[in-house]
Amino acid sequence: MMKDYGKPLPVIDEYSKGYWNLARQHRLSVQACRQCGHRHFPASPVCPSCLSDAQTWEVVSGRGTLVSWATFHRAYWDGFRAELPYHVCLVQLDDGPIVVGNFGSGLLPGDVKMGMPMQVEFEDVTPEISLARFVPA
Ligand SMILES: [Zn+2]
Numbered sequence: 001m002m003k004d005y006g007k008p009l010p011v012i013d014e015y016s017k018g019y020w021n022l023a024r025q026h027r028l029s030v031q032a033c034r035q036c037g038h039r040h041f042p043a044s045p046v047c048p049s050c051l052s053d054a055q056t057w058e059v060v061s062g063r064g065t066l067v068s069w070a071t072f073h074r075a076y077w078d079g080f081r082a083e084l085p086y087h088v089c090l091v092q093l094d095d096g097p098i099v100v101g102n103f104g105s106g107l108l109p110g111d112v113k114m115g116m117p118m119q120v121e122f123e124d125v126t127p128e129i130s131l132a133r134f135v136p137a
Helices: 017-024 078-083
Strands: 029-033 055-059 063-072 086-093 098-103 117-124 130-136
Antiparallel strands (some): 117 130
């Protein structure tokens, strides 16, 4: 499955590489400001709160609350066509910002409720990239 992953992959750059290194170890992280402690996501060259460029990555629990999800019925990339409809969710982390991911383990919208406790799991899609999925906690 890993070798014919046909979906778009994230581009790892100097700002996001800390996240992807931790994701490869199946640890969810968010960017944190060394100046003011603000935690944010996705990666940014400066803190959105105080504009400091002293940023680091902090591992979070991976637990949170389901705040929304969307179901895609159209494939904007060919790699998603076989999985239509697919689902993208937003999870408010217990110890961080809202993050975006997919439902994991074949979870369907009928299986979840708004406000449900969720936890992260990771899927290794290439040797470098592990993607965050969310399942009920
Ligand atoms: Zn800051």
